[in-house]
Amino acid sequence: MQTTPTQSPSDRWRFHRAVWRWHFYAGLFVLPFIAWLALTGAAYLYQKPIDRWIHHDLKVVEPTRGTPASASAQIAAVEAVAAGRTFRYTLPERADGSVEIGVQQPDGTRDVYYVDPGTARVLGSLPDKGTFSGVVRRLHSLDLVGRWASALIEIAAGWAILLVITGVFLWWPRGQRGGVTRVRGRPAQRLFWRDLHAVTGVWVGAVLLFLALTGMPWSLVWGKQVNAWANGHNSGYPAGVRVDVPMSDQRLADATAPSWSMEQARLPASQLAHTRAHARHAAPPQQQAHEGHESHAGMGPGDLSPQPGAIGIDAALQRFNALGMAPGYSVSLPRGPMGVYSASVYPEQVNRQRVVHMDQYSGRILLDMGYADYGVLGRGLEWGINVHLGQQYGSVNRLLLLVACAAIVLLCASGAVMWWKRRPAGGVGIPPLPHARRTVAIVFALLCIGGIVFPLMGLSLLVIGVLDYVLTRGWRSS
Template sequence: MTIQTSGGLPPDAARRAKASNLYRAVWRWHFYAGLIILPFMITLAVTGGIYLFKDEVDRIVHADFMRVEPGGAMLQPSALIAAALAAQPGTAVKYTDPARDDQSTEITVQSDEGAKAVFVNQYTGEVLEVRADRSTFAWTVRYLHSFRYFGPNPRKIIEIVGGFSILMVLTGVYLWWPRGQKGGVVTLRGTPARRTYWRDVHAVSGIILGAFIVFLSITGMPWSGVWGGKVNQWANSGNFGYPAGLRVDVPMSHDHLDHIAKTSWSMEQAQIPETAPPIPDMPSIGIDIAVQIFDEMGLHRGYSVALPNGPTGVFSGSVYPDDLTQQRVVHLDQYTADALIDMSYADYGPLGRWLEFGINTHMGQTFGLLNQIVLLLVCIGIVVLMVSAAVMWWKRRPSGKLGVPPMPSDRKVFIGLFIILGIGGVIFPLTGITLAVMIAFDMLWQRISPAA
């Protein structure tokens, strides 16, 4: 006698049907996620691969004003600022120490036309270039990579793409799982003319790159519009990361560090201390002495000095080199030269340290050239992964149709999948909203497609 399940199928057939239904459900949502993020993933991979070598590329592309011939003593910072203001009238707001002897000095000037970057030869005082602030090739690539180039709202795409890429990896691993299959697990079958070949290229490259994609997605989230902003506020709540002893009795302004100088992501919302109201006629120490003090304190080369923005402002020196241990922020009283706050990477809270490590590694800086090369190969692999997905879909889709994977015969398998998707949507809100829209659209399409 044959034992049958409640659905009228023998146990083995029921198990196979259940597995087939689950596979179809996962495949369907893997397809949808890929359809949404494919062009963005290619854009992120290409721009990210270029930005890994930002310093090297900038020195080549902008050699005419970024490179100088070392010779003789460097001029005082005040003289360089004066030369910059003569070429570009306005208010000097930041002085950036050259990271190398053959690199020019950058002075940031706030003018009527907006912020300007003025590049000055520190040996001769010659102004080499005046251009919009953060308009170099590397900055342009960075803004394209984060979608900030197109304004604040498109940056939210980062969160959607990041959340969906994690979903892609998780569902992709399930689809890749061998299940007794011998070919196409870690090898390629057939020739480029066949869909099987591109399926294997996609599956094998995906399983190799999966962990890297998840890492890059999570560490790229700090730049997203909603998730990144909320985590940033949380990480900086109560000046998170500042050593408490240095904060005691130090007046704080309402301004934040990122408003006046480039800073690490976890410190963007850190408040700036205020100089105590000065004694009448008490002079400021000036930029020359401030830079001398920063040099004596051992700030890593390439540090920036944000100039005081008023009588109670401070000289804020900050530097974020590839070596995380050399990250440092120092705020000097502009009258007494006292260090109101002196903070390094070791002083960050645990969340700040982990965030900075992830971001630094994401940008290819933590492990030097090896970090750059590995992530460059990952970026190339992501392009291959996306292209193989597009080719595979094109070869599989029916003529004149989108080629959405078939619906499972038992819709109950979607329940567990939707719960997992919902959890991910709560963690990444914009991804969750997009998922909800997709689910509604898919349900609507199922209703109208038979009639169509």
């Protein structure tokens, strides 16, 4: 954020010039992403009230005065107008909210139908994740770029962390008074934009660092590895949290949108199907092969037909309600003979998160997991993500993040204006190298430590470092 180096031979100014160069590179690559994430993130903070306003005809109904229609009647009303099968049933959070019924079409696409719970009248439908909040979330997560979105998130978040660390080093007071806590000059002057960038950066830097770190769980390499590790160790799911039941190959994320730490969680298998599986092993080989093929087909993503002997959605909801599930929970319907009813809810307060799996035949609870059952790592990550989403502390959380998002956009804009005013005509304006090549190498080596922690950022850092080394003939200052 400090942009005018001196020719002092002291170590601090030599390091200052080297750090400034990498701060420039970080800003060059990451500022457009940061501005985009701040703008889309600000919109997502208020996604629920905006959703109710934009999709009012689908999401808002007259509160039910009498006995509401049964869930099975609501599902039947939807399947009478839809070509597919129901895979998810979501209760409303509020008394004037509609029921949301997810339907998987024969071609594999998914739609959500909105139903008045009092009358079972179908209000309309949208593609799954087709609401305002769904679109904004896709924009925020960079889904527009396709399969490499999570890789870009990791690279952008890693460079944002590097940007904050180098920015604080450059801002650190070295006897100067201006540009530390106050802005000097006027908007026509580059000094004004330099000070505005520095002062804004130091105030919002901690929030930007927090958002970058808590956004990492959605990244390709770092997030995937931490997720897999958290789901296989006591720090994620302590011993005894998963009860002693056979596990299926299905995952909770196949039917609903679970919290980050539950994305890799497998679903238990219903006991009647497990008993049948044991019986198959004692059957003749020909019968084993035939039944094994049927069982495998039953596990497929399109097999949503009700199974003989299952208790049904109405009885399942009665049991879930008796457990005290928070309002607005979703129930994923069983898939095939080994499937289970899975209820999940992720309210604003992270300590109310809960996932319950129920045997589809006996109604027995196979797993009942809440936030308190997570390990230290799982609880910390879930808390960070909830704060990142503006949920954990209600309106105060959202308002603070909204102000932070505006400050981040200002930080990006002031950095761009400052660079534009400083750059030479026809040039890029890369900060000059210090005279000592050893200083550049030391700074680069220190930054590579962060690259080890965040591999994709480290790989891009290495590429830029090699190019910089080659193009400057071995980091020789001109």
